[in-house]
Amino acid sequence: MAYRIGVDIGGTSVKLGVVDNEFNVIEKLRFPTGEEATSEGIINGIIDNCRMLCEKYDVEAIGIGSAGGVDSKRGMVVSAGNLPFVNEPVAIKVGEALNLPTLIENDGTCALIGERAAGVCKGADDTLIITIGTGIGGAMIVDGKIVRGHLKRAGELGHFIIDRNGIECECGLRGCFERYASATALIEVTEKAVQDNPNSILATVAKDGINGKTVFDANEMGCPVAKAILDEYGQILADGLNSLIHIFQPAVIALAGGIANQGESLIKLFEDKVYKHCKVATTSLNGNGGIIGAALLGTEYAR
Ligand SMILES: [Zn+2]
Known part of the structure; x- marks a missing residue:
């Protein structure tokens, strides 16, 4: 063989x-x-x-x-x-x-x-992957073909603008999706909420250090501060996903990266806010x- x-x-x-x-x-x-x-x-x-x-x-x-x-x-x-x-x-x-x-x-x-060969995008000729980590990256297959771009750097799915007066981004633009939807952005929001709400469950969970999982853990424990952060985060993800669904009309969007390890807890945040004709799911090939x-x-x- x-x-x-x-x-x-x-x-x-x-x-x-x-x-x-x-x-x-x-x-x-x-x-x-x-x-x-x-x-x-x-x-x-x-x-x-x-x-x-x-x-x-x-x-x-x-x-x-x-x-x-x-x-x-x-x-x-x-x-x-x-x-x-x-x-x-x-x-x-x-x-x-x-x-x-x-x-x-x-x-x-x-x-x-x-x-696309063996995982969550199996068989889809139009499909995207979005990696949610320190930043946001991605890749696209459109009509069965890999999209590379003339400078070979297409797929910067973190750098479309969702707020033109928003936070500055490393790429030189302002208000990029990445600045609100990356793990880094979620951690920043979590840190601020911990400072503002020192008696919350979130602040207790954060005592062991804050990462992208902290707010999900606090939400599981019934923390209203964590729930408010994740409600907003889910809306941001839905806005970004719906924009990409309009542009590419993918059958499937795969979510990868550290935040995608939250699996169903992540999907739940936006599933009733994104177009139903596109399946959005976390990757299924265990890394x-x-x-x-x-x-x-x-x-x-x-x-
Ligand atoms: Zn940017």
Whole structure:
């Protein structure tokens, strides 16, 4: 049986997985990238780990997902915020070292390809993924095709404007969706509410530190302050989702990233406020979507 390797290059670690014909990840490895990681170090790490996996399995191809702008035709990462890649031909170097066909795409796109092959977006020709974490990222498949944009950075689904007089955004605009809907934004609102309501259940829960989960935990415990935050957060998510549904008319939107770990508690916040003709659900491949999607580069699932 032939296998494919999927590589997922993230800001803190590189994950590699051997994927079989039924989209199962049968073995997984990871190594840290860290702040001091060089481009050469990351690429050599990928080569060494792939080589180990190739000795064990009959691997026919390698696919790589990387953060940032990826020129898939030239096999290179054009630029990637917190990774040390500038016009770096990552796929070409890995492919030549291992003598295997090697392709590369943006990591969000890979996650969407994975979810479309085997996860929550299964079979959808029009589908989006939105990653809700420190910022908001995303990827789109429209009419069965990956949308990349002429600078290879399409899919910035966090940077459409929902309030033109709103909060400044790192991208240079003001009032971007990301500034209200990211985990970072939710944590900021939570922190302020804790200060303003020191006797609330939320403030008690926050004593162990505040993250994107804190307000959900307090809400579960019946905290009215937490409920008010999440009611507003749900409305913001609904506004953003409805805007994207108007523009792309997707059959399915997959939600990924840290906040999506809240699963049904997250969906409940907006499900009666978004258009019913689009299914919105959290990813279903246990964090392996990026690996599975990368492994499928070059196949019918990734056009
Ligand atoms: Zn922005």
